[in-house]
Amino acid sequence: MSSPLFQKLSISYFCYFSLLGLVTPFLPVFLDGRGFNSLQIGEILAMFTATKIIGPTLWAMVADKSGKQLSIIQLGSTLALLFFTLLFWVDGYWPITFVLAIFSLFWTAILPQFEVMTMLSIRRNAKIYARIRLWGSVGFIVLAVLAGEVIGRFSSEAFTYLGWLMLLMLAGSSYLLKQPRERKLRVGEASSILSKILAVNFVIFFIAGLLLQISFGPYYSFFALYLRDLAYPDYAVGLLISLGVIAEIAVFFIAGNLYSLFGARLLIVFSLLITALRWYLTGYFADNLTLLLIAQLIHAASFGLYHSASIQFLQQHFQVNQQNRGQAIYVAGVYGIGGALGAYCSGVVWQDGSGAQMAFEYAAIACFIAGCFACFIKPPIAK
Structure with a gap:
C-alpha cells in the first residue's frame, strides 16, 4: 500500500471519528441544554440510533450492485452536512428529532463503506487496518477533549458549531479518496x-x-451528565473518555498479533466479560477516581479489541461480493437495534440521575450474558 493512500485513508478515519468524539459524549449535553429531561433524551437518542437499522442496509445494497463505496461515502457525508446545518435554526422535540434522524440516516452510510473500501485497499491486512483505524481514535480524542473544554467555557450550543466544522472536513476528505479495484468474481x-x-x-x-x-x-x-452530577469538572468528561480511547489505540497496535494468537472467539469473549466488570465499576464506584480510571481503561477491550476481532470475523464469514451487505446488516442490527434499545431503556431507568446505578447494573448483566453466548462462537473458516 502506497504512503499517499495510507495518509488519505487515515485522514478520512480521523475526520469521521472526530465527529463521533463529539456526538457520542456531548449530544446528550446539547439536548439537556435545550431543556429536555432524561426520558426525552433517551427517546431522541433511540430514534437517532434507530436510523442505523435502515440506512446502512439500503446504502449497502446500492454499493454491492454498483461496487462504488466511495460514491456512497461522498454522498452520505455531503447530505449529512446539509441536514446537520438545520440544527442552527430548529428547536423543539419533534423538529430536533427529525433533523437528527435524517442526519444520522446519511452519516451511518459512511462507516460501513469506509471499512469495506479500506479492507479492499489494503488487501485485508489486519496490521495495516489497525494502524489506519488508530487515526480515528486520535481524532476521537482530539474532539472529545476540545469539545469538553469549549462547551464548558461557552455553552452546549457550541456542539452545533464544532459538529458542522467536522462534517465539512469529513465531506472534503472524502473527495481525496479513490475507489479501489475489486477482484472479479468467478x-x-x-x-x-x-x-x-x-x-x-x-x-x-x-x-x-x-x-x-x-x-x-x-x-x-x-x-457526561453522570460525571456532572458527581461534581467532576467540565474538562473531566473529555479527559476520561480520551483515556479510554488512548487505551483503545494501544490495542490497535497489537490487534493483528492478538488475532493471530488467540482468534476471534477468545478475544470477543474476553472483551465482553471484562466490559461487564467495567459497567459495574462505573455504576457503583464512579465517585472513586482511581476505579473510574480503571473502568475507562477497559474501553481498550470494550471497543478496540472487540471491534478489531469483529471486523476480522465478518471478513472471514462473508464472501467478497457480500461484504457491503454483511457489514450493513451487522451495523443495522447490532448498532441500530442494540443502540436504540440501550438508549431508550437507559432513558427510562435513568430518571434524571436517580437510577444511574441501576442502569449500569443492567448493562453489566447484559454484557455478562453476551460473554456466555460468545463462548459458543466457532472460529470462521478462512477463504
Whole structure:
C-alpha cells in the first residue's frame, strides 16, 4: 500500500471519528441544554440510533450492485452536512428529532463503506487496518477533549458549531479518496447472503454484539451528565473518555498479533466479560477516581479489541461480493437495534440521575450474558 493512500485513508478515519468524539459524549449535553429531561433524551437518542437499522442496509445494497463505496461515502457525508446545518435554526422535540434522524440516516452510510473500501485497499491486512483505524481514535480524542473544554467555557450550543466544522472536513476528505479495484468474481460464485445470515455461528455472534451495544446505553446516553452530577469538572468528561480511547489505540497496535494468537472467539469473549466488570465499576464506584480510571481503561477491550476481532470475523464469514451487505446488516442490527434499545431503556431507568446505578447494573448483566453466548462462537473458516 502506497504512503499517499495510507495518509488519505487515515485522514478520512480521523475526520469521521472526530465527529463521533463529539456526538457520542456531548449530544446528550446539547439536548439537556435545550431543556429536555432524561426520558426525552433517551427517546431522541433511540430514534437517532434507530436510523442505523435502515440506512446502512439500503446504502449497502446500492454499493454491492454498483461496487462504488466511495460514491456512497461522498454522498452520505455531503447530505449529512446539509441536514446537520438545520440544527442552527430548529428547536423543539419533534423538529430536533427529525433533523437528527435524517442526519444520522446519511452519516451511518459512511462507516460501513469506509471499512469495506479500506479492507479492499489494503488487501485485508489486519496490521495495516489497525494502524489506519488508530487515526480515528486520535481524532476521537482530539474532539472529545476540545469539545469538553469549549462547551464548558461557552455553552452546549457550541456542539452545533464544532459538529458542522467536522462534517465539512469529513465531506472534503472524502473527495481525496479513490475507489479501489475489486477482484472479479468467478463464474458461478455464490452471492446469496441468506445462508450466511442464518448460520448458527453468525446468529450467536450477532446476539452477543447486540447485547454489548445495549449495555453501552447508559454510557453513550448519560456519561457526561453522570460525571456532572458527581461534581467532576467540565474538562473531566473529555479527559476520561480520551483515556479510554488512548487505551483503545494501544490495542490497535497489537490487534493483528492478538488475532493471530488467540482468534476471534477468545478475544470477543474476553472483551465482553471484562466490559461487564467495567459497567459495574462505573455504576457503583464512579465517585472513586482511581476505579473510574480503571473502568475507562477497559474501553481498550470494550471497543478496540472487540471491534478489531469483529471486523476480522465478518471478513472471514462473508464472501467478497457480500461484504457491503454483511457489514450493513451487522451495523443495522447490532448498532441500530442494540443502540436504540440501550438508549431508550437507559432513558427510562435513568430518571434524571436517580437510577444511574441501576442502569449500569443492567448493562453489566447484559454484557455478562453476551460473554456466555460468545463462548459458543466457532472460529470462521478462512477463504
